[in-house]
Amino acid sequence: MPFPDDATGSASHKSRRKRAAMLGHDMRAAISDILGGLALSDLSSLDPDSRRQLQRVESAAEQLARLTDETLALVTGETEKRGAPAHHSRLGPFLSRISARWQAHAEERGLGFRLELGEDLPGTIGTDAAALERILSNLISNAVKYSGAGTVTLRVHMGPKEALCLHVIDTGPGFSDAAISQLFEFAGRPADNSIPGTGLGLHIVRELSQRIRGQLQVENVRGGGAKVSLVLPRTAWAPGVEAPGRFDDLPDLSGCPVLLAEDNETNQLLIRQMLETLGADCTLVSDGQAAAEALETGQYGLALIDIEMPRLSGIDVIRRLRTGQGPCNSIPVLAVTAFVLSANRDQIYAAGADGILAKPIMSLEAFGEAISRVLSKRVCRGCGPRVREDAPFDRVHLDRLLALAGPDRGLELLTRMREDFHTVRKGLEEGCTKGDTAMIRARTHVLISLAGAIGNESLLARAEQLNGAARRQMPVDYISLCPPVMRQIGVLCDALSAEAASRYGELAS
Structure with missing residues (x-):
C-alpha cells in the first residue's frame, strides 16, 4: 500500500517515504554497475555456454531495473506519468535478448527453446518494451514449467491487417477444463494442480496485455501442448500511429x-x-x-x-x-x-x-x-547536424486527417493547412528580422501543433528549439534556427499543393 500523502501523512510515514527513495537510489546504482560492467565486457572470447549465461544475467538485470521502478512507485505512492513520449524498441534485438535468457532456463530443465521469426517483421515497434517483456517472460516461464520434455517455441510473425502476432507454444499437457474456467483470474489455479506455483502469471499477462492494447488467445494444440498468443493490432505496435515518437535515429554529435x-x-x-x-x-x-x-x-x-x-x-x-x-x-x-x-x-x-x-x-x-x-530544447553550439530531415508529411497522419474531414472537405482541409503554414512562415520571417521574440513564440506555437498533426517530426523538433530560443531571448540561437525552419515550411507547402492536385485534381491555393 502506498504511503499517505505528505500533506496529511505522519512524520513516520514521511520518514519511510524518504527511506524508500534512498533505498531505490542505491538499488538502481547497484543494478547500473551490473549492467554497465556487462556492457563493457567483451563476451566474444567466452565459450558459447558462458556467453549465453551472461546474456541471461544481463537480460534479467534489465528487467529487474524496470520492476524496481514499478515497485518503488507503488511503495511511495508515485503515479505513472501519462502522456510521456513513447520509447521505440528495435524488435530484432529485443527478441534476441528474450531468446538468450530463456534458452538457458529451458536447457536447465532438459528442454529445447526455439525462436521462429517471420520474414516481414517491422524493424521498430512503439509498444512498451518493459510490459511486453514481462508478458513474454510469464508465458515462457509457464511453458517451461509445464513441459516435461520437448521444445518451447516463441513464434513471431505478421498477421492479417498488419497485426503483430507473438505465440508461445509448449509441449506440455495443455490446459485442463478446470484451468480454462479460471484462466486469468487472480491466483486462478485449479485446486488439484500438483505443479508448484501461485497462478499469478496469466493474471499479470492479462493486465499487461490490456495496458498495451493487445488481445490474448489461448488454445490447446492438437497432439499435445498449449499455445498462448498475444496479438497486437497495428495501432498498438506501430511507431507514430497513436503515440508518436520523435527521434527514430541516434543524434549526430560529430565535433561536439x-x-x-x-x-x-x-x-x-x-x-x-x-x-x-x-x-x-x-x-x-x-x-x-x-x-x-x-x-x-x-x-x-x-x-x-x-x-x-x-x-x-x-x-x-x-x-x-x-x-x-x-x-x-x-x-x-x-x-x-x-x-x-x-x-x-x-x-x-x-x-x-x-x-x-x-x-x-x-x-x-x-x-x-x-x-x-x-x-530539441536548447541549441548545442559546436555540434554536428542532429535533426533528420523527414518527408514533408507522414502519410498515415495525413490520411487520418482527411478521413476525419470527410470526402467533401478534403481539398478544403489541404488548402487551409497550406494557408496556415504560409502564415506561420511569414510571421517567423518578420519576427526574426525585427527581433520580435513574442511573435516568434506565437508562430512557433502554431507550427508545433501543425507539424505534429501531419507527422513531420524534424520540423516539430526545430520548431520547439526555435520556441525555446525565443523564450530565453537568445538572438544568436533563433536567428540561426529561422532559415532552416522556413525552408522546411516552403517544401511542405509545395508538397501539400502536389497532394491536392494528385487527390482532387486541383492545386491548394
Whole structure:
C-alpha cells in the first residue's frame, strides 16, 4: 500500500517515504554497475555456454531495473506519468535478448527453446518494451514449467491487417477444463494442480496485455501442448500511429565538445563509450567542483551531469551554471541520476536541467533519445547536424486527417493547412528580422501543433528549439534556427499543393 500523502501523512510515514527513495537510489546504482560492467565486457572470447549465461544475467538485470521502478512507485505512492513520449524498441534485438535468457532456463530443465521469426517483421515497434517483456517472460516461464520434455517455441510473425502476432507454444499437457474456467483470474489455479506455483502469471499477462492494447488467445494444440498468443493490432505496435515518437535515429554529435561529470568508474567508461559512438569529443571530470570550473570556460556544447558527486552536487553545479553570466549559461544539460521519483525530478528541473536520464542506462538507443530530447530544447553550439530531415508529411497522419474531414472537405482541409503554414512562415520571417521574440513564440506555437498533426517530426523538433530560443531571448540561437525552419515550411507547402492536385485534381491555393 502506498504511503499517505505528505500533506496529511505522519512524520513516520514521511520518514519511510524518504527511506524508500534512498533505498531505490542505491538499488538502481547497484543494478547500473551490473549492467554497465556487462556492457563493457567483451563476451566474444567466452565459450558459447558462458556467453549465453551472461546474456541471461544481463537480460534479467534489465528487467529487474524496470520492476524496481514499478515497485518503488507503488511503495511511495508515485503515479505513472501519462502522456510521456513513447520509447521505440528495435524488435530484432529485443527478441534476441528474450531468446538468450530463456534458452538457458529451458536447457536447465532438459528442454529445447526455439525462436521462429517471420520474414516481414517491422524493424521498430512503439509498444512498451518493459510490459511486453514481462508478458513474454510469464508465458515462457509457464511453458517451461509445464513441459516435461520437448521444445518451447516463441513464434513471431505478421498477421492479417498488419497485426503483430507473438505465440508461445509448449509441449506440455495443455490446459485442463478446470484451468480454462479460471484462466486469468487472480491466483486462478485449479485446486488439484500438483505443479508448484501461485497462478499469478496469466493474471499479470492479462493486465499487461490490456495496458498495451493487445488481445490474448489461448488454445490447446492438437497432439499435445498449449499455445498462448498475444496479438497486437497495428495501432498498438506501430511507431507514430497513436503515440508518436520523435527521434527514430541516434543524434549526430560529430565535433561536439561534451563535458561528462561522473564519479563512478563503471559509468564513466560506459557513458564515455556511448558519447564517442555518437561522435562527441568527450572531456571527463569526476567531481562537482571540477565540473563547475570546466563549465565556466564556455567551451562545451553539451553537459552530462551526475547528480550525486563529491565536493559539489550535480544540482548545485547546474544551478551555478544557470545563474552565471555569458553564453555558457545556455549550455544544454542532461542530468544523470539514480533518483527517479517526482520530488527528485522536480528539484533537478528547478535547478535548470533540460532532461533527466535514469540509471541504469538500458541501451544506446535510450541514451541517444535522452540526448535528442535535450537538444530539441536548447541549441548545442559546436555540434554536428542532429535533426533528420523527414518527408514533408507522414502519410498515415495525413490520411487520418482527411478521413476525419470527410470526402467533401478534403481539398478544403489541404488548402487551409497550406494557408496556415504560409502564415506561420511569414510571421517567423518578420519576427526574426525585427527581433520580435513574442511573435516568434506565437508562430512557433502554431507550427508545433501543425507539424505534429501531419507527422513531420524534424520540423516539430526545430520548431520547439526555435520556441525555446525565443523564450530565453537568445538572438544568436533563433536567428540561426529561422532559415532552416522556413525552408522546411516552403517544401511542405509545395508538397501539400502536389497532394491536392494528385487527390482532387486541383492545386491548394
